[in-house]
Amino acid sequence: MSGMRVDVKVVMLGKESVGKTSLVERYVHHRFLVGPYQNTIGAAFVAKQIQVGEKCITLGIWDTAGSERYEAMSRMYYRGARAAVVCYDLTDKRSFERASFWVKELKTNEELCQIYLCGTKKDLIANDRHLRQIDYHDAQDFAEEIGAQHFETSSKTGNNIDELFQKIGEDYMSSEMELMPAEEPGVDLNQKKNSYFYSCCLSN
Numbered sequence: 001m002s003g004m005r006v007d008v009k010v011v012m013l014g015k016e017s018v019g020k021t022s023l024v025e026r027y028v029h030h031r032f033l034v035g036p037y038q039n040t041i042g043a044a045f046v047a048k049q050i051q052v053g054e055k056c057i058t059l060g061i062w063d064t065a066g067s068e069r070y071e072a073m074s075r076m077y078y079r080g081a082r083a084a085v086v087c088y089d090l091t092d093k094r095s096f097e098r099a100s101f102w103v104k105e106l107k108t109n110e111e112l113c114q115i116y117l118c119g120t121k122k123d124l125i126a127n128d129r130h131l132r133q134i135d136y137h138d139a140q141d142f143a144e145e146i147g148a149q150h151f152e153t154s155s156k157t158g159n160n161i162d163e164l165f166q167k168i169g170e171d172y173m174s175s176e177m178e179l180m181p182a183e184e185p186g187v188d189l190n191q192k193k194n195s196y197f198y199s200c201c202l203s204n
């Protein structure tokens, strides 16, 4: 195990302008960029180390372009992802339809990828609830149906963003634990887990 590096590939998917880049900016750089909207071209990558209990892991986040023009490229970026944050804008019904498209893609092609359905721009509906176009319970029902986690976030205020990525890290570590070999006679499982995570931390 020594020298092993734990990296979780995370991919951001969703219609253009739903706020994928803003979500990553808020999470990694703790800021919300104002000014003219600039669409992502291709994809951008950023890595962030996080602590999950006593363990540290590195999330490698791919922020894809939402424009349908880049759809084929975005497909390339979800290959091998262990987590996908499928974003929709809480004030844009069509973005929810586009989210269903990405869910279908992932379900068909990436069995191991855990889906996180994320309703963005919550601050806008907090200011004016008539702007909400996707009912919380409808999104929650959809998430349950597809076996996904569901979050509503705001990159402007930072609401629920750390929680989203932390959950990704926790779920990843839990799934890794399940893949670990069965307990050996005479070896304390907690001791074994600790040494495993210690070697992961050393390698980061």
Ligand SMILES: Nc1nc2c(ncn2[C@@H]2O[C@H](COP(=O)(O)OP(=O)(O)OP(=O)(O)O)[C@@H](O)[C@H]2O)c(=O)[nH]1
Pocket (backbone or CB within 6 Å): 014, 015, 016, 017, 018, 019, 020, 021, 022, 023, 033, 034, 036, 037, 038, 039, 040, 041, 064, 065, 066, 067, 120, 121, 122, 123, 124, 153, 154, 155, 156, 157
């Ligand atoms: N009020 C508010 N505006 C947001 C929020 N997140 C993003 N926006 C705005 O929505 C617009 C699009 O945000 P981006 O983060 O660039 O969207 P994107 O999904 O990365 O877009 P593409 O690169 O085209 O796929 C920008 O003008 C952002 O300022 C949010 O949480 N609240």
